[in-house]
Amino acid sequence: MAPASTARSLPSYEMDTSATETARRANFPNFSSHYDAPERKWEVELVRALVRLANLPPGWDSYNAPPMSRDAGHFALEILQAVMHPRTPLPQVVPSAAGGVQLEWHEKGVDLELHITAPYQWELWFWDHQEPASEPVSLELTDNFSALKRPISLLTTR
Amino acid sequence: MNTTPRTASRPKDLPDFERPPVNEVALSLQFAALEKMKSVHIGLLWARLRSEYPDVSEQGTISPEFETFGTPPQAGSRIKLEQFLTPPMPRYWFEKSGTSDLLQIQQDRIIHNWRKLEDEPIYPRYEAVRDRFKREVDEFVAFLHEEELGELRPNQCEVTYVNLIELADESVHDRLSEITSLWTHRFSEELVEIEFENVSIGLRFKMLESGKPQGRVHVAFQPAVLKSDPSKEAIKLDITARGRPKEETLDSAFAFLDVARRAVVKTFAAVTTPSMHAMWGRTDGTR
Numbered sequence: 001m002a003p004a005s006t007a008r009s010l011p012s013y014e015m016d017t018s019a020t021e022t023a024r025r026a027n028f029p030n031f032s033s034h035y036d037a038p039e040r041k042w043e044v045e046l047v048r049a050l051v052r053l054a055n056l057p058p059g060w061d062s063y064n065a066p067p068m069s070r071d072a073g074h075f076a077l078e079i080l081q082a083v084m085h086p087r088t089p090l091p092q093v094v095p096s097a098a099g100g101v102q103l104e105w106h107e108k109g110v111d112l113e114l115h116i117t118a119p120y121q122w123e124l125w126f127w128d129h130q131e132p133a134s135e136p137v138s139l140e141l142t143d144n145f146s147a148l149k150r151p152i153s154l155l156t157t158r
Numbered sequence: 159m160n161t162t163p164r165t166a167s168r169p170k171d172l173p174d175f176e177r178p179p180v181n182e183v184a185l186s187l188q189f190a191a192l193e194k195m196k197s198v199h200i201g202l203l204w205a206r207l208r209s210e211y212p213d214v215s216e217q218g219t220i221s222p223e224f225e226t227f228g229t230p231p232q233a234g235s236r237i238k239l240e241q242f243l244t245p246p247m248p249r250y251w252f253e254k255s256g257t258s259d260l261l262q263i264q265q266d267r268i269i270h271n272w273r274k275l276e277d278e279p280i281y282p283r284y285e286a287v288r289d290r291f292k293r294e295v296d297e298f299v300a301f302l303h304e305e306e307l308g309e310l311r312p313n314q315c316e317v318t319y320v321n322l323i324e325l326a327d328e329s330v331h332d333r334l335s336e337i338t339s340l341w342t343h344r345f346s347e348e349l350v351e352i353e354f355e356n357v358s359i360g361l362r363f364k365m366l367e368s369g370k371p372q373g374r375v376h377v378a379f380q381p382a383v384l385k386s387d388p389s390k391e392a393i394k395l396d397i398t399a400r401g402r403p404k405e406e407t408l409d410s411a412f413a414f415l416d417v418a419r420r421a422v423v424k425t426f427a428a429v430t431t432p433s434m435h436a437m438w439g440r441t442d443g444t445r
Binding site: 055071073 | 222229237240243244
């Protein structure tokens with residue numbers, strides 16, 4: 001669970017850290033350790049790609065495009081951490097001229113593009129080419145990520 | 159501060175306690191990062207705050223938090239992007255030694271904490287803390303405007319209550335069942351030569367409006383000891399309500415804080431036992 005982020009450095013009590021550490025380990029049994037490395041690998045690679053976009057020089061597109069904003073990068077990582085699985089292919093990470101970031105998958109018969117401009121401001125474009133009756137889906141999204149379940153599942157399991 | 163204080167009254171239908179075990183209250187607004195605001199501007203801001211907060215210190219930044227829905231929670235710690243970016247402006251603490259109030263500001267957050275002190279043990283109540291926070295946010299917004307540093311556009315609001323629960327006996331960690339009905343402290347007889355020590359409990363609740371999630375309440379019971387007397391055990395009960403305001407405006411943000419406070423107080427009453435309510439002097443009649 002998320003910590004009470006604003007309640008750090010508190011004055012009048014100390015956590016029994018040995019107990020909480022034991023509790024933390026108890027929540028994540030030993031078998032998970034076998035998967036730690038691959039779970040981390042996608043995260044590290046995508047964080048590296050986002051950092052590269054945040055460090056682009058202003059005007060990187062030969063016009064006046066700013067680098068990716070930290071806010072957009074934070075929210076892009078939030079989305080990825082909510083939906084990615086160890087076997088999900090990595091997206092291409094592309095800067096957008098508005099200071100946002102696009103995450104793109106074009107494989108396994110799936111086209112999936114996410115354009116994130118700021119926290120809670122993002123668009124999804126999805127088309128499953130292996131489903132004959134399927135039509136392209138285009139959505140403007142905020143805090144509900146459920147529209148990503150099916151495309152990510154197809155990319156992960158197909 | 160420029161704005162005249164106006165203390166709203168407490169909603170009558172909220173659980174109320176004469177002696178709540180609250181040890182700290184934090185009201186926080188997270189907003190679109192003010193990338194033009196640098197450390198050098200903090201000196202200008204401090205000139206406006208110095209009479210109330212003569213002490214300033216630098217702290218590490220708090221990472222952005224976003225409540226989202228529609229996917230199951232993933233276990234494990236997460237990598238944070240800012241660990242790999244150029245260090246941003248630090249978080250600044252503004253305080254006055256020996257007083258309960260703390261103002262915290264970083265590029266994407268403003269927080270007001272009320273902290274229980276031995277000299278100021280009485281919790282002034284949410285309405286007073288909120289009013290003070292509102293005045294400080296107004297002052298911060300005026301400063302941003304005058305220095306042309308950008309607009310404050312809140313994207314996440316948070317209310318945290320940290321409660322420190324002590325019992326008459328020094329041993330508390332193995333008595334959580336007296337504090338919350340979530341823990342029954344029942345084990346089968348197979349537990350031989352294995353002695354129970356303590357327990358931590360974490361819960362998440364969705365805050366709903368017309369059936370749709372608008373935020374989340376996080377609850378954590380954890381063992382702690384008092385800094386003033388490390389031999390004295392306590393249970394630390396953190397309750398945080400957090401979510402996205404309907405619009406990126408201050409009016410919407412403070413409206414969400416009020417909803418979040420309501421969720422925190424109701425959750426506190428829901429996860430603690432009637433016998434503890436009696437000990438804390440519950441007065442609203444809904445025991």
